[in-house]
């Protein structure tokens with residue numbers, strides 16, 4: 001998930017907010033206002049409102065610390081993390097690839113809940129030393145805020161330890177299965193299946209709670225279940241894709257018969273004689289017999305259609321030296337990762353400084369479809 005707004009940077013990791021977070025922050029603060037009106041009717045309205053806002057901010061601060069714990073362990077085992085995003089259903093650290101060993105996976109998964117448990121414990125200890133009371137109405141606003149913060153963090157730790165992927169508990173389960181069987185694909189499949197089960201149960205329970213007990217909390221749970229189901233299903237599908245591609249090299253999949261376009265061809269002729277005639281998506285731009293760049297139909301959009309007749313493709317190409325190239329020996333799975341990171345749909349395939357062909361997402365998709373048809 002990409003953040004809509006970056007609010008800060010910790011240890012080189014951007015902390016961002018997704019728009020959906022604002023809605024949830026308002027809802028959460030609102031429900032704390034309601035809660036304090038009930039539990040501490042002796043407080044002034046402005047005290048109630050301040051306490052509700054403070055606890056909401058502290059809770060989101062705790063979520064950032066939870067995600068930061070995951071992210072710092074990931075960085076410690078050599079996996080880059082660029083952002084942490086807060087959104088409607090909590091936080092997510094954008095960890096760029098999967099752990100290489102079950103041990104790393106275990107520590108990455110368990111770090112968040114450990115952090116939340118530690119915050120919960122620290123807040124409870126602080127509340128006790130500041131005069132915690134058995135009855136909420138007798139507590140001062142700072143103590144009441146600490147007590148709520150403590151239970152929210154304990155709930156966060158326990159909920160995340162539910163053993164269904166992609167929850168933290170699911171990662172721990174995955175690490176355990178991986179460690180026992182030595183097979184990471186099998187471990188992901190199993191923990192994603194458990195994750196789907198947990199998500200369905202959560203969804204059903206939420207709907208039941210909404211209808212039977214008529215609590216707004218039910219809507220929450222149902223929404224959370226929905227989100228988890230989606231994420232668990234995506235993890236399951238992803239493992240199938242990766243397993244299907246494992247062992248394949250770029251050289252097996254790439255297209256080596258890329259059409260070549262002379263550099264002085266006009267954009268108009270390129271569109272008429274190449275793109276519209278062949279329907280191909282990727283072309284090699286050639287200058288005096290050597291390939292100097294790639295051009296795709298979407299590169300044509302850089303200039304106004306009226307200027308196509310007198311704009312040579314040389315000016316629209318992406319120069320080879322600016323593109324991340326792969327070699328024919330690169331595993332297809334790694335090439336896909338590079339495409340994701342660079343946000344491109346094709347990569348030039350080079351060996352010994354010469355262009356051997358082009359690998360595109362379309363080739364890979366095509367291959368997967370064919371394989372799927374054969375396996376059915």
Ligand SMILES: [Zn+2]
Nearest residue numbers: 112113160168
């Ligand atoms: Zn977590």
